[in-house]
Amino acid sequence: MAQISSVFGLWNTSPTRHSAVEDLQGIFTGSLIAALGLYFLASAGLLTGSTAGVAFLLHYAFGINFGLAFFLLNLPFFYLSLKRLGPAFTVKTFIAIGVTSFLTDIQSRLFQIGTIQPAWAALLGGLLLGYGLLALYRHRASLGGVGILGIYLQERFGIRAGLVQLAIDMVVLVFAFGVTSPTVVAWSVLGAVVLNLFVAINHRADRYIAL
Known part of the structure; x- marks a missing residue:
């Protein structure tokens, strides 16, 4: 019984390796929180960076x-x-993207946000996306796109993944001026800064080495 519990993550004694169940719960909860963050942003008509911003x-x-x-x-x-x-x-990562895409699409069927102030949506959306990405990163996954590039550059050259994402996100948000107002872009930039600074501060490969 102890062996079964260890294999499925119910009682994982390894400090440096995740079990399959631990990975599954990390990927699902990270995707769920990220999808919720995207829904907060969308409810205020805001954007974010990376491939989510292009979407x-x-x-x-x-x-x-x-x-x-x-x-x-x-x-x-x-x-x-x-x-x-x-x-x-x-x-x-493929699983995380699929789950996040699906959950983002069905959020409005499960609950709806009547009104939300854009600054609050940017703060909450950015933080939730940051928490979601952090959970995924710690289980060796991401939400694709710039997240994959950021993880690679951090592990190969030591450049913080959050800072890589922040630089590219700013480029994506520049293009947002073509589809929305400067005010919306400004609040979107706030959300992107909150997201990427949170990841940059909290995600360091030398602090969290579990695989």
């Missing part, structure tokens, strides 16, 4: 389904993930 741009500009756009935009990054970060990371 928001496509959604606002052309009415393309956000979940579908988010999933498809991440597909090219799987080659980098597979070649540089390994099949386990790639599979877990």
